[in-house]
Amino acid sequence: MEAFPNGVPAVNTTLVVMGFYGGGPQPFRYATMADDLAAAMVFYGSSSEVGFDAIRAPIYGFYGEHDERPPG
Numbered sequence: 001m002e003a004f005p006n007g008v009p010a011v012n013t014t015l016v017v018m019g020f021y022g023g024g025p026q027p028f029r030y031a032t033m034a035d036d037l038a039a040a041m042v043f044y045g046s047s048s049e050v051g052f053d054a055i056r057a058p059i060y061g062f063y064g065e066h067d068e069r070p071p072g
Helices: 025-031
Strands: 015-022 039-041 058-063
Touching: 015 025, 025 039, 025 058
Parallel strands: 015 039, 039 058
Antiparallel strands: none
């Protein structure tokens, strides 16, 4: 494994995915297929109910308090 100059490892085995706005649905989709996913973060993305029961990782959603278009 590579390391930064200060000796901190450059990588670890934790897998987290993020999606923003138009790409927001992607973490939901990926979470339905990835058993090794530690977490998914969604910024203004809507979800699809397809395979939702297969998600084992926590999903963190970030949406505006006064957003008139809640995720559907």
